[in-house]
Amino acid sequence: MKKVKIALMGLGNVGTGVWMILDSNKKEIMKRSGYDVEVAKILVRNKDKKRDVEVPEEIITTDFNDILEDDSIKIVIEVMGGIEPAKEYMLKCMDRNKHIVTANKMLIATEGDELFEKAHDKGVVFNYEASVAGGIPIIKGIEESLTANKIEEFYGIVNGTTNYILSKMQLERLNFDVALKQAQDMGYAEADPTSDIEGFDAQYKLAILSSLAFGTKVDVNNVYREGITKIESIDMKYAKKFDMVIKLLAIAKESNGKLELKVQPTMIPKEHPLANVYDSFNAIFIKGNAVGDLMFYGRGAGSLPTGSAVVGDIVAILRSNVDVANYSHIAQNDLWHREIQNISESHSKFYIRITVIDQPGVLGEITTILGKYNVSLRSVIQKGEENSKGQVTIVLFTHKTSEADVSSAIEELMNLKPVITIDNVIRIEDFKN
Amino acid sequence: MKKVKIALMGLGNVGTGVWMILDSNKKEIMKRSGYDVEVAKILVRNKDKKRDVEVPEEIITTDFNDILEDDSIKIVIEVMGGIEPAKEYMLKCMDRNKHIVTANKMLIATEGDELFEKAHDKGVVFNYEASVAGGIPIIKGIEESLTANKIEEFYGIVNGTTNYILSKMQLERLNFDVALKQAQDMGYAEADPTSDIEGFDAQYKLAILSSLAFGTKVDVNNVYREGITKIESIDMKYAKKFDMVIKLLAIAKESNGKLELKVQPTMIPKEHPLANVYDSFNAIFIKGNAVGDLMFYGRGAGSLPTGSAVVGDIVAILRSNVDVANYSHIAQNDLWHREIQNISESHSKFYIRITVIDQPGVLGEITTILGKYNVSLRSVIQKGEENSKGQVTIVLFTHKTSEADVSSAIEELMNLKPVITIDNVIRIEDFKN
Numbered sequence: 001m002k003k004v005k006i007a008l009m010g011l012g013n014v015g016t017g018v019w020m021i022l023d024s025n026k027k028e029i030m031k032r033s034g035y036d037v038e039v040a041k042i043l044v045r046n047k048d049k050k051r052d053v054e055v056p057e058e059i060i061t062t063d064f065n066d067i068l069e070d071d072s073i074k075i076v077i078e079v080m081g082g083i084e085p086a087k088e089y090m091l092k093c094m095d096r097n098k099h100i101v102t103a104n105k106m107l108i109a110t111e112g113d114e115l116f117e118k119a120h121d122k123g124v125v126f127n128y129e130a131s132v133a134g135g136i137p138i139i140k141g142i143e144e145s146l147t148a149n150k151i152e153e154f155y156g157i158v159n160g161t162t163n164y165i166l167s168k169m170q171l172e173r174l175n176f177d178v179a180l181k182q183a184q185d186m187g188y189a190e191a192d193p194t195s196d197i198e199g200f201d202a203q204y205k206l207a208i209l210s211s212l213a214f215g216t217k218v219d220v221n222n223v224y225r226e227g228i229t230k231i232e233s234i235d236m237k238y239a240k241k242f243d244m245v246i247k248l249l250a251i252a253k254e255s256n257g258k259l260e261l262k263v264q265p266t267m268i269p270k271e272h273p274l275a276n277v278y279d280s281f282n283a284i285f286i287k288g289n290a291v292g293d294l295m296f297y298g299r300g301a302g303s304l305p306t307g308s309a310v311v312g313d314i315v316a317i318l319r320s321n322v323d324v325a326n327y328s329h330i331a332q333n334d335l336w337h338r339e340i341q342n343i344s345e346s347h348s349k350f351y352i353r354i355t356v357i358d359q360p361g362v363l364g365e366i367t368t369i370l371g372k373y374n375v376s377l378r379s380v381i382q383k384g385e386e387n388s389k390g391q392v393t394i395v396l397f398t399h400k401t402s403e404a405d406v407s408s409a410i411e412e413l414m415n416l417k418p419v420i421t422i423d424n425v426i427r428i429e430d431f432k433n
Numbered sequence: 434m435k436k437v438k439i440a441l442m443g444l445g446n447v448g449t450g451v452w453m454i455l456d457s458n459k460k461e462i463m464k465r466s467g468y469d470v471e472v473a474k475i476l477v478r479n480k481d482k483k484r485d486v487e488v489p490e491e492i493i494t495t496d497f498n499d500i501l502e503d504d505s506i507k508i509v510i511e512v513m514g515g516i517e518p519a520k521e522y523m524l525k526c527m528d529r530n531k532h533i534v535t536a537n538k539m540l541i542a543t544e545g546d547e548l549f550e551k552a553h554d555k556g557v558v559f560n561y562e563a564s565v566a567g568g569i570p571i572i573k574g575i576e577e578s579l580t581a582n583k584i585e586e587f588y589g590i591v592n593g594t595t596n597y598i599l600s601k602m603q604l605e606r607l608n609f610d611v612a613l614k615q616a617q618d619m620g621y622a623e624a625d626p627t628s629d630i631e632g633f634d635a636q637y638k639l640a641i642l643s644s645l646a647f648g649t650k651v652d653v654n655n656v657y658r659e660g661i662t663k664i665e666s667i668d669m670k671y672a673k674k675f676d677m678v679i680k681l682l683a684i685a686k687e688s689n690g691k692l693e694l695k696v697q698p699t700m701i702p703k704e705h706p707l708a709n710v711y712d713s714f715n716a717i718f719i720k721g722n723a724v725g726d727l728m729f730y731g732r733g734a735g736s737l738p739t740g741s742a743v744v745g746d747i748v749a750i751l752r753s754n755v756d757v758a759n760y761s762h763i764a765q766n767d768l769w770h771r772e773i774q775n776i777s778e779s780h781s782k783f784y785i786r787i788t789v790i791d792q793p794g795v796l797g798e799i800t801t802i803l804g805k806y807n808v809s810l811r812s813v814i815q816k817g818e819e820n821s822k823g824q825v826t827i828v829l830f831t832h833k834t835s836e837a838d839v840s841s842a843i844e845e846l847m848n849l850k851p852v853i854t855i856d857n858v859i860r861i862e863d864f865k866n
Contacts, residue, residue: 021581021723031768032580135724137578145570147465148454148744276709290454290741291568298727308723311581335464
C-alpha cells in the first residue's frame with residue numbers, strides 16, 4: 001500500500017471532523033484512493049487547548065514552517081478559516097508544489113482569484129467542495145457533472161442557521177428572537193449571529209456558485225444581500241394564507257443579458273421542492289438547458305458533513321497523481337465575462353405589509369400611489385380588527401413590478417398621513433419567467 | 434483548439450438528445466473540455482428512418498466496422514440499448530483503445546463485469562452516468578464525491594413512469610389503469626409497460642447503485658422485485674389517513690451483516706423528502722456515515738436529461754488525456770464481498786388490506802392468527818359500510834415483523850372462512866432503524 005502524508009491547518013469544528021473521518025473510515029479511504037493517508041502535522045494556535053478528539057501530541061505544531069518545509073507532505077488541508085494568514089499559507093504551500101483542499105468560503109469568495117491563479121501556475125490541485133453547502137457535492141456537481149449544460153438559473157438554501165430559524169417560525173409559530181435563541185442553544189447559530197442572519201454567509205456562497213455556474217468572475221459586493229431579521233411570524237401567516245412559505249434564498253438567474261444575483265428572504269409556493277427543505281438542511285435547485293430541473297439536498301454544515309466534502313477532495317487528489325504538479329486547470333472563472341445587474345433593475349412580485357390608521361379612503365389613497373408607479377395588485381387583505389390605537393394591517397400582493405418602481409411607491413407611501421409603518425416588503429418567487 | 438472525433442451507436446431517444454446538446458451547447462462544451470467535438474459516425478439500423486434531428490447523411494452508417502476500424506475515433510457512445518450487439522461492439526471498441534460512454538442499464542446490471550474488466554485491462558475510460566436516473570449525477574456522486582463515507586443505506590425513486598402513475602393516483606385519485614393510460618399518452622410509458630410497472634427497470638438500477646455504494650458485486654437476480662400493478666386508489670386513501678404516501682422505492686440497506694436489496698411499492702411518511710417527489714421526477718436519498726442525509730433530485734429520463742449525463746461523461750474523458758489509454762480503474766465492484774439477504778429474512782412494518790364477510794367474531798379470528806405468528810398490530814380500521822354482498826374491508830397496520838411470519842400468517846388467513854380476499858400487502862418504511 002502506498003503511503004501519503006498530509007497536513008491539517010486548523011483543528012476546530014471542520015478539522016476535527018476531517019480527523020475523525022480519516023480515522024473511522026480509514027479502510028474505505030485506503031481501498032478507494034489506493035493510499036494509506038497519514039496526517040503528519042496539524043497546525044493549531046494553542047497547543048494546550050482542550051479538544052474533542054485525541055491527537056498524538058507530536059504531530060501538533062504552532063509553527064507553519066513545520067508544514068511548509070516538509071517536502072514529504074503532499075496535500076495541505078486549510079480549515080482554519082479567515083483571510084489571513086490562511087491565504088498566505090496556502091499560496092506558500094502551492095509554491096512548494098503542495099496540493100490544497102480548503103473549506104474557506106469567505107476567502108474563495110473575496111480573494112479566490114489569486115489562489116486559483118497560483119494553483120494554475122504551479123499545476124497543483126486546489127479543491128474547495130466544502131466551502132459551499134457542507135456535505136452536498138454542489139461544486140463537483142456543477143464543475144464536473146453538468147458540463148453539458150448552459151446553466152440558466154439556480155436557487156439555493158445555503159445557510160443552515162437561517163433555515164433552522166425560519167423553519168421554527170413557520171412550523172412552531174415562534175417569533176424570530178425565540179427561534180434565534182433556540183438556534184444558538186442547538187449550536188447552529190454563533191453567539192454573534194450577524195454573518196448568518198444578515199445573509200453575509202449566503203452572499204459568499206452565492207458568489208462562489210454563480211461564478212462557477214456561469215463561468216464568470218463575480219465580485220461579492222455586486223451580490224444583493226438582505227437578511228431575515230425583519231421577518232415576523234405574521235408574515236409567515238400571510239404567506240401560508242397564499243400557499244407559500246418564506247425561505248432565505250440565494251438566487252442567480254439571467255435577466256436581460258445580465259446576471260441577477262441576490263440573497264433575500266423570499267416567498268415561494270409551498271409545493272416547490274425548496275419549500276420542503278426544513279431545519280438546518282441546505283438545498284440547491286438548478287435549471288440546466290439540457291438536464292432540466294435538478295436539486296441537491298443535504299447537510300450544509302457540521303463537523304462530519306463538511307469533513308465528508310474535505311476528505312472527498314483529498315481522495316480526488318490521491319486518485320490523480322499526487323506526486324506531480326501538472327494538473328491542468330480549466331479556468332472556469334473567466335470563461336465568459338458577465339455583467340451583474342443592479343438590484344434596482346430587478347423585477348419581482350412583492351408582498352407588502354403596512355400598518356395604517358383605520359379611516360375611510362385609506363386603501364384608495366394607497367392604491368392610487370401604487371398605480372402612479374405602475375405597481376398593479378394581485379390581491380389585498382385588510383385585517384378587520386383594529387388594535388387599541390385604531391390601527392389595522394393591510395397586506396398587498398403585487399404583480400411583477402420593477403424594483404425601482406416599488407421603492408419609489410414605498411417612499412411616497414411612507415409620507416402618507418394615515419400610514420404608520422411599512423412593516424415588511426418581501427419578494428415573491430414563483431419560478432416562472 | 435484541439436479536435437476530437439467521437440461516434441454514436443444508436444440515434445433513438447437518447448442519441449438524439451446527445452446530438453442536440455453537442456450542437457446547441459457546442460461553445461460551452463469547447464470551453465469546458467478544451468476540445469472541438471466532432472461526431473464522425475452514427476451507427477443506425479435503418480438509414481431511411483425519419484428522425485427528429487437533421488444529421489448529415491454522410492456520417493450515418495449501418496456498418497459497425499466504419500466506427501471500429503477508424504482509429505481517429507477516440508470515444509464511442511453506446512445508446513443503442515439491449516444486450517447484443519451492444520456488448521460485443523463495446524468490447525471490440527475497447528480492444529481498439531477507444532473510450533466508452535454508455536447509457537445501458539440492463540447491460541451494466543446483468544453483464545457489466547466483463548465490460549469493467551476489459552476497460553481495466555485496456556486502460557480505457559468506461560463511463561455510465563446515464564444508466565441510472567437520467568440527468569441526476571448519482572453515479573459520480575457516489576463514486577467521486579462520497580468517497581469519504583461508509584454508505585449505510587439509500588432509497589431511490591428511480592423509475593419516472595411508475596412515479597408518474599403513482600402521483601396521478603395519489604393527487605388526482607385516478608385508478609391504476611387510467612393513470613397508466615395517461616402515462617402512455619404522455620410518452621412516459623411504453624406500449625408494453627412491463628419493464629417499468631413490474632419494477633424490472635428499477636431492479637437493474639438498484640443493482641448498479643448498490644454495487645457501487647457498497648463496493649460489492651450484486652447479482653441482479655438477488656434483488657427482490659415487486660411492481661405497482663396491485664396498488665389501488667383505496668390503498669392511497671388509507672395511506673393518506675395515516676399521513677403516508679405510496680412510492681415505488683429501490684431500497685438498499687445493511688441488515689445483520691447482509692445487504693437488503695428490494696424494489697417494492699412502499700408507504701412512507703408524507704413529510705419525508707422522497708414523499709414530495711412527484712410526476713416523472715426521480716430522487717435518490719442516501720445516508721453516509723460522515724455526510725448524513727443527502728438527496729439528489731431531478732429528471733430520471735428523457736432525451737435531453739439523459740443526454741446531459743452522456744455528454745458530461747464525454748467531457749470528463751476529454752479532460753483526462755483522450756489520446757492515451759492508461760486510465761487506472763479503482764475496481765469498486767469487488768472491494769468487499771457482501772452477501773445479499775433473502776427477502777424472507779427481511780423485517781418491515783406492513784399494511785394489509787383484507788375483504789371479509791361482515792360477521793361477528795371475524796376480527797378476533799384474524800388477530801388470533803396474526804398473534805400466532807408474532808405479528809402485532811399498531812392499528813386496525815374496519816370500514817363500516819358493507820357492500821351489496823355483505824362484505825367489508827379491514828385494514829391492518831402491523832409493528833415491525835419478519836417477512837416469513839407475515840407470509841405464513843397471510844397464508845393461514847386466506848384459508849379462513851370469512852376471508853374473501855387478501856387485497857393488498859404493502860411494506861411501510863419510516864426511515865428509523
